Amino acid sequence: MSQANELYQQVILDHNRNPRNYREMPGATHVCHGHNPLCGDNITVYAKVGPNDVIEDLSFQGNGCAISKASASLMTTQLKGKPIAEARALFGEFHEMVKGNLDPETQPNHLGKLKLFEGVKEYSSRIKCATLSWHALIGGPRCRESPVFPSRSGGAFPPS
Amino acid sequence: MTPSYLDIKSQFPVLTKAPAPGQPPLVYLDTAATAQKPKAVLDAMDQFYRESYGTVRRGVYRLSEKATAAYEGTRKKVAALLGAASEKEIIYTRGATDGLNLVAASYGGSQLKAGDEIILSQLEHHANIVPWQLVAEKTGAAIRVIPCDDRGVLDLEAYRALLTSGKVKIVAVGHVSNALGTINPIREMADLAHAAGAVIVVDGAQGISHMPVDVRALGADFYAFSSHKMFGPTGVGILYGRYELLEKMPPYQGGGDMIRQVTFEKTTYQNPPHRFEAGTPSIAEVVGLGAAVDWLQSVGLDKIQAHEHALLQYGTRLLSQIPGLTLIGTAPEKAGVLGFVLEGIHPHDIGTMLDMDGIAIRAGHHCAQPVMARFNVPATARASLGPYNTEADLDALAAGIRKIQGMFK
Numbered sequence: 001m002s003q004a005n006e007l008y009q010q011v012i013l014d015h016n017r018n019p020r021n022y023r024e025m026p027g028a029t030h031v032c033h034g035h036n037p038l039c040g041d042n043i044t045v046y047a048k049v050g051p052n053d054v055i056e057d058l059s060f061q062g063n064g065c066a067i068s069k070a071s072a073s074l075m076t077t078q079l080k081g082k083p084i085a086e087a088r089a090l091f092g093e094f095h096e097m098v099k100g101n102l103d104p105e106t107q108p109n110h111l112g113k114l115k116l117f118e119g120v121k122e123y124s125s126r127i128k129c130a131t132l133s134w135h136a137l138i139g140g141p142r143c144r145e146s147p148v149f150p151s152r153s154g155g156a157f158p159p160s
Numbered sequence: 161m162t163p164s165y166l167d168i169k170s171q172f173p174v175l176t177k178a179p180a181p182g183q184p185p186l187v188y189l190d191t192a193a194t195a196q197k198p199k200a201v202l203d204a205m206d207q208f209y210r211e212s213y214g215t216v217r218r219g220v221y222r223l224s225e226k227a228t229a230a231y232e233g234t235r236k237k238v239a240a241l242l243g244a245a246s247e248k249e250i251i252y253t254r255g256a257t258d259g260l261n262l263v264a265a266s267y268g269g270s271q272l273k274a275g276d277e278i279i280l281s282q283l284e285h286h287a288n289i290v291p292w293q294l295v296a297e298k299t300g301a302a303i304r305v306i307p308c309d310d311r312g313v314l315d316l317e318a319y320r321a322l323l324t325s326g327k328v329k330i331v332a333v334g335h336v337s338n339a340l341g342t343i344n345p346i347r348e349m350a351d352l353a354h355a356a357g358a359v360i361v362v363d364g365a366q367g368i369s370h371m372p373v374d375v376r377a378l379g380a381d382f383y384a385f386s387s388h389k390m391f392g393p394t395g396v397g398i399l400y401g402r403y404e405l406l407e408k409m410p411p412y413q414g415g416g417d418m419i420r421q422v423t424f425e426k427t428t429y430q431n432p433p434h435r436f437e438a439g440t441p442s443i444a445e446v447v448g449l450g451a452a453v454d455w456l457q458s459v460g461l462d463k464i465q466a467h468e469h470a471l472l473q474y475g476t477r478l479l480s481q482i483p484g485l486t487l488i489g490t491a492p493e494k495a496g497v498l499g500f501v502l503e504g505i506h507p508h509d510i511g512t513m514l515d516m517d518g519i520a521i522r523a524g525h526h527c528a529q530p531v532m533a534r535f536n537v538p539a540t541a542r543a544s545l546g547p548y549n550t551e552a553d554l555d556a557l558a559a560g561i562r563k564i565q566g567m568f569k
Contacts, residue, residue, distance in 0.1 A: 006510065008512075008513055008516075010565065013568065014567075017568070026370075034237045038524065038525070039506070039507075039508055039524065039525075039538060039539055039541055040532075040537075040538020041538075043504075064506065065506035065507075065508045066505075066506065066509045067508075067509065067512075068566075123512055123515075125508075126508065126512060129508065146338060
């Protein structure tokens with residue numbers, strides 16, 4: 001089976017078809033727009049952050065390819081209820097995985113379902129699709145405005 | 161009627177290579193981005209490096225003389241291919257982009273003044289837009305744009321109207337649209353430009369290897385293209401320019417080989433074409449380009465055009481039968497480009513998913529964002545044809561598209 005087949009698995013196709021947490025969020029404490037002019041992908045991420053920096057609610061809306069949409073959808077399901085520091089560390093692992101620098105089968109990680117995007121590493125042109133919503137949330141080149149949670153250096157994943 | 165197809169796939173090593181175990185064979189449908197290389201070109205470059213390689217136009221030893229003869233020989237071959245008046249009208253560049261930048265900077269930079277106008281078309285590749293914007297900014301010239309209709313055909317009435325301003329000095333237009341495949345009526349556009357006192361610069365990147373091109377019959381004052389899209393190597397291209405225009409143009413870049421005499425007080429320059437060729441050029445690549453021209457001549461550009469036209473008609477029929485597929489670019493005069501979008505599926509997903517069946521197409525804006533804006537799409541998928549493609553390649557494309565639609569249901 002080729003890498004593209006592995007990439008477009010049923011879970012990813014399902015999240016593209018029926019994206020989770022796909023809604024505007026009245027009362028969001030943070031909103032950020034992610035835009036990739038190269039492929040026209042447009043995603044807005046909404047977050048509600050409670051006391052102790054916990055992400056109480058997370059949603060998104062927008063248009064894009066299946067990879068960017070499924071990635072945004074899975075991001076919302078994986079980060080809801082987590083502290084910001086954990087979200088930031090998880091993005092670090094996710095980013096390294098899609099760049100091909102972290103093998104989720106052999107190296108320790110907290111990626112869980114996000115491992116589905118490992119196939120992106122075969123297509124360097126698609127990394128930006130997989131990370132669009134994450135950049136909007138955490139910060140990065142694809143985030144035109146200030147990100148929801150600006151990145152800080154040295155954010156280690158807390159012990160689980 | 162059975163179309164008269166060429167049978168030349170076997171001359172292309174990459175297209176006949178056995179795939180890795182478990183992998184599908186390569187179906188290459190991205191010739192508009194870059195063309196694959198026939199064995200004749202690969203062998204010519206290999207042999208040149210092994211047997212005749214040396215610097216050109218500098219050495220006083222036999223190896224250099226031999227290399228120079230091969231290098232300058234390509235200039236004659238290209239002049240003959242284009243029907244140019246002389247090989248002095250053939251400038252070696254790095255590619256079509258470099259050639260267009262050369263004309264814009266040197267001809268545009270020296271001839272344009274504030275208030276002058278440059279006409280471009282809605283169909284242009286960024287390489288035939290941005291160099292003109294750069295020179296317009298420097299000189300104070302203004303850019304005007306010929307619109308196109310929903311098929312991707314240029315509005316010649318609008319073009320005529322733009323020319324009546326009396327300020328147009330340069331018309332820069334593509335021979336064939338890389339995103340839509342539209343073949344523009346260059347002869348007619350050239351006549352209109354000349355009658356208005358303007359010169360016409362033709363971006364020939366998508367024209368040169370798909371149909372016979374005679375620059376004088378087209379009325380082109382400049383014609384730029386890349387070697388790599390005509391089955392030659394990357395890193396080299398050609399700018400054809402009418403000699404009387406080249407003669408009055410200042411150098412584009414300074415360096416070795418483009419000078420007559422250098423002192424710190426004053427430097428004098430070579431005549432064209434060498435005035436525009438600074439530094440040690442891409443020697444083996446120029447030799448490879450010469451082999452590509454020989455190869456094209458041996459196959460016959462009229463036969464290539466007929467082959468690709470028959471395939472285009474076949475592919476258009478096949479894709480038109482797919483529900484949810486919309487062809488972008490339906491001009492009656494069209495080269496082998498099949499641009500399309502699928503309802504509910506992003507072109508980037510189409511491109512990556514077709515790759516799982518070994519099918520290579522382009523997905524994106526094709527360096528023609530104004531075209532995407534005109535058709536109100538962020539991107540398209542594009543299958544483009546070469547003389548090595550077959551009906552089976554297009555059958556594979558259509559099957560691949562239907563499979564993707566099934567997966568996205």
